[in-house]
Amino acid sequence: MPELYVGERHWSVSTGSNLLDALNQAGVAVPYSCRAGSCHACLVHCRGEVEDQQPDALSPAQRESGWRLACQCRVVADLHVEAFDPSRDGVPAAVVGVEWLSTHVLRLRLQPERGLRYRAGQHLVLWAGPVARPYSLASLPEEDPFLEFHLDCRQPGAFSDAARQLRVGDRLRLGELRGGALQYDPDWQTRPLWLLASGTGLGPLWGVLREALRQDHQGAIRLIHLAHDASGHYLAEPLAALAERHPNLTVELWTAAQLTPALAQLRLVSRQTLALLCGHPASVEAFSKRLFLAGLPRNQLLADVFLSRSISGC
Incomplete structure (x- = not known):
């Protein structure tokens, strides 16, 4: 043995x-x-x-x-x-912002001790002492001087419990940076782009959306955010502000009660459409099934699934 x-x-x-x-x-x-x-x-x-x-x-x-x-x-x-070992292998980072965007969504902003090269939509493992959890980046490297994460604290969990206690000046450790499926490709510039998110799955797509607009995406962009109820649309105002400035962007805010009829109305305007999905597994599956039925080729759909359980070294 x-x-x-x-x-x-x-x-x-x-x-x-x-x-x-x-x-x-x-x-x-x-x-x-x-x-x-x-x-x-x-x-x-x-x-x-x-x-x-x-x-x-x-x-x-x-x-x-x-x-x-x-x-x-x-x-x-x-x-x-x-x-x-996060104390040896991790990158130290200071908490520079902690803000509740809604009753359950905590926006965490970190300043790493040394520069971190990343693309919008990538993932990082965050360590708070012995407790760790992977989160997607919501920040944009070309515009934001910090790393931003949107934490769903609706359910108790080892990391979310620790995050609720964080204050500006506290220190965390950053673990592995990885690619993730949700990144903007400049070759997409003229193609219709759909961004479909549930809950804090909106975080990485917020970064991807701003990257697409930063690169002057010419195709139509349709962003759909699914939340349990209207109070869950935690980026409603900044999304509306972006839509006002960019005529090719439309924003739709769905609630769980509207999901079934809203999905039934989804129609592709072009076979060239690209779809990026992020959120709870059930929501991603529902979005995916409808898009496939509408005729979207499978290789034009990219998805990241958020798992709700926290992880711990304890």
Whole structure:
């Protein structure tokens, strides 16, 4: 049976064991969220052979340096593992803004200790002490001097509970920056662009929308935000202000009660339409099904799904 080595500890595990499960079951605190290789919260450094079920989830440079996603690896031989340590591997960041945009949505703005190159719509893992969670960036690097995140604090959770207590001047750590599906491509400039979000899935699309407008997108842009009720449209005013300044942008604010009839009315105006979706899995699925039925080719739909559970190293 293979041996796992973590610091001064080592123990035997069954061949083919999932690395994340083997570590957590032995009390090694490795956070996780999606278990699909998307959130990158379970990043660990490995020396030894593993069976990686999603090798393309990390860059060649990361893999060459020994980083792996524990949720995607099976143990097949003796393995030395070092968990991501935010105090050592993370980038320090100061809280420069904390504001409630609605009853449940907290806008968090961070200033990293060193510059961070990113594109609108990418993801970062945020660490508050031993508690971590991946969030999408709502900021725009060319315009915003901070990193902005929209946190859904409707449900209790390890990270959202910690976030409620944050004040300006507090410090967090930034983990892995990753691509994400929701990024604006300048080659799209003349094509119709649909941005469909539910809840705080609007955050990354807020960044993508502003990037499209910054690059003078010429095609029609249609943004739809689905919220539980009218009070959930937490960016209604800034979206309306953008629509006033940009004639090619239309904004629609839907509530859950309006979803079924509103979806039934969705019609494509062009087979060249591109759709970017973000939010709760059920909402993304509902949007996707309707768009496919309306004739949108699958390769013209990009989606990120938000998972509601928090992750913790505890």
